[in-house]
Amino acid sequence: MADNSNRSNLERIIVFAGVAVVTIVAVLLSVLVIQDTNILQAQSGAEVQVYEIYENDKKVGVVADKDAFESYVWKAHSQDISETGKLYFGEQVSIIPNYIPKSELPQDSEESYQEIMEQVTLDGTAYQVHLSNGNTFYVRSRSELLAEIDRLKDMQAVKGVDPNDLLAVDEAKSAMTLGVEYTLQEATIDINQALSGTQLTHYLLTAKTDADKLYETQAGDTVSTIAKSNDMTVDEFLELNPSISANTLITPEAEVNVTPLDQVLEFTKMEKQELVEDIPFEIEYKDDSSLATGTEIIEQEGKKGSAIVEYLVRTVNGQQVKTEQLSKVVLSEPVKQIVKRGTGSISGGTGGSTIYDGPIYTAGTGKLIWPYNGRLGFGYMEEGYGGAHWGMDILGNAGDAIVAADTGTVVESGWGGSFGYTVVIDHGQGFQTRYAHMIEMPAVSAGQAVSQGQVIGYVGSTGYSTANHLHFEVIVYGQRVNPRPYLP
Structure with a gap:
């Protein structure tokens, strides 16, 4: 019985193994048939080989001729690598062959190549520029950088120099030097990060790599008005717009560069x-x-x-x-x-004037009015050409009435030396006013109470004076101050 059982198990194993072998052979035959079919289809023209271009695993285009596409790319960037001769597709770029139906074959053209090229990263050997002032940037061409530095240096040098004076122009250029040191080092980068042409000029003048700030000109615009309205000098505007001169006629609806300047380079002139x-x-x-x-x-x-x-x-x-x-x-x-310099009494001296030092019967309102309605002359100055002037002059006609600027008590009346005929009124709380150069003895006496607006004398030119006027002073606790802030 045991022998029969073992024989039965062995037979089943053999059967299963046979089935498995048959299955594997069938699968292999089907794969071969499919591959042969694809090859036959491709050979018969049903499908064609193309090249799919990927940037970071994203398909950006398909070309039929890989060699023609690469040749176009290298030719388009030949100037970018003219000094180094090195250009590569970036690591994130993949070119993968594939088969597609012949009816879907792309039509290669320079336009289609350009569209794909703008979406892929191209690495090339450029120059990294390190300036001693801390700025770092990349350029495609060493010779272009040096030429642009020289051009900007010459522009800076001849500012304010007569362009027709060739000797002066040459001397100015010779006196101008680059005020920063720089080093150049080769670096492999995305070639689009390297500056060239107008991009390089823009960066050197503005320290920016983004787009220019543009202004659309209007009727009536001139070089100077555009510069002024954009907070720059004419010279700065001309640096940003090399095709324009100071005498250029500005036409409407044109775009000009008004990007704020922040120069990367430093040009020094001795x-x-x-x-x-x-x-x-x-x-x-x-x-x-x-x-x-x-x-x-x-x-x-x-x-x-x-x-x-x-x-x-x-x-x-x-x-x-x-x-x-x-x-x-x-x-x-x-x-x-x-x-x-006078050292006499603050009240103006006693040269014929009457001084009152009794009690102040009537206090002022604290708000002055104009003592005389005339033309303003020499103002208050603590220092100035010819010395200080401790009051304000109000010019007018001889004999015009002068009134008290506020209610108070007359503490001085009469001749005040260099002040001529003078009145000083005490308004209380340490506040006094002086009225000088009256034409004759004042109309009020020392010790008399006066009200605001009351006539106290008349305009004249007595004392140290050269014309008819009222010299008016405000005195606060013995110190003469500027009268203007106290008047309406």
């Missing part, structure tokens, strides 16, 4: 300048107790001297950054100015 300069005069003060404190009278006019001064001037990109004096030749010495 030149000597000779200037005729003034030599300031000294001021000598002489105290005079006969004059009221704060009064200053010029006894001797000062006169400036002059000298020829030679400087060594250093500019960077047209901006002066350092000046060094080389020599100085005096043409004329300055003449000292002598000023008599």
Whole structure:
């Protein structure tokens, strides 16, 4: 029984093995048949071989002639690699052969090649530029970079130089140098990252690789008005638009470049300048107790001297950054100015005036009115040519009425030395006003209470005065201040 059972199992194994072998053979035969069919179809013209182009696993195009496509790419970028001769498809680019029906065969053309080329990465050997000021960028051509640096350097050098003066132009160009150091190093990058042509110029002038800021010209535009409206100088505008000159007639509906400048390069110029300069005069003060404190009278006019001064001037990109004096030749010495400075009482002195130092009966309102409606003359100055002027002059006609700027008590009335006929009114709280150069004795007396707008005297030119006017002062706790902020 055992022998029969073993024999039966063996027979089943043999049967199963036979079936498996038959199945495998059938599968292999079917694969061979399919392959033979594809080959026969391709050979018979039913399908053709093409090349699918992928960028990062995304199909961007199909070409029938791989060699023709690659030849077009290398030719189109021949100028980009003219100095290095190296150009490659990027690592993310794949070109995979495939078979498609002959009816779907693409029509290769330069247009189709260009469309595909714009979607794939091309790596090439370019130059990485390192500037000593920290800027780094890539260029396709070493010679183009050097030529562009020279062009921009010459443009910077001749700013402000008469183009017809060829000697001056040559001297200006010779004086201009590149103010930064740079190194060039070969680097394999996406060739589109390397700058060339207008892109290179744009970057060197603006430190930007994105699109230019463009302006569409309008009727009536000129080079200067466009530059001014875009916060740049005419020279800066011309640098951005080399096809335009300062005298170019601007036509409407044209596009011009107005990208803000931020130059990557630094152009340094050292030149000597000779200037005729003034030599300031000294001021000598002489105290005079006969004059009221704060009064200053010029006894001797000062006169400036002059000298020829030679400087060594250093500019960077047209901006002066350092000046060094080389020599100085005096043409004329300055003449000292002598000023008599009053040291008398703040109230204007006692030269014939009546002083009241009793109680203040009537306080002011705190809001002044104009004491005289005339033309404004010399204003308040703590320092100035000829000395300080501690009040404001209101010009007018002799005999016109002067009124109290506010309610108060007259504390001085009469002759005030250099002030001529004078009135001082105390308004309380440490606040006083002065009215000087009246034509005659004031209309009010010391110790008298006056109301705002009351006539206190008349315009004249007494004392140290050269024309009919009212000299008006505001005195706060003994210090004369600018009257203008207190008036309406």
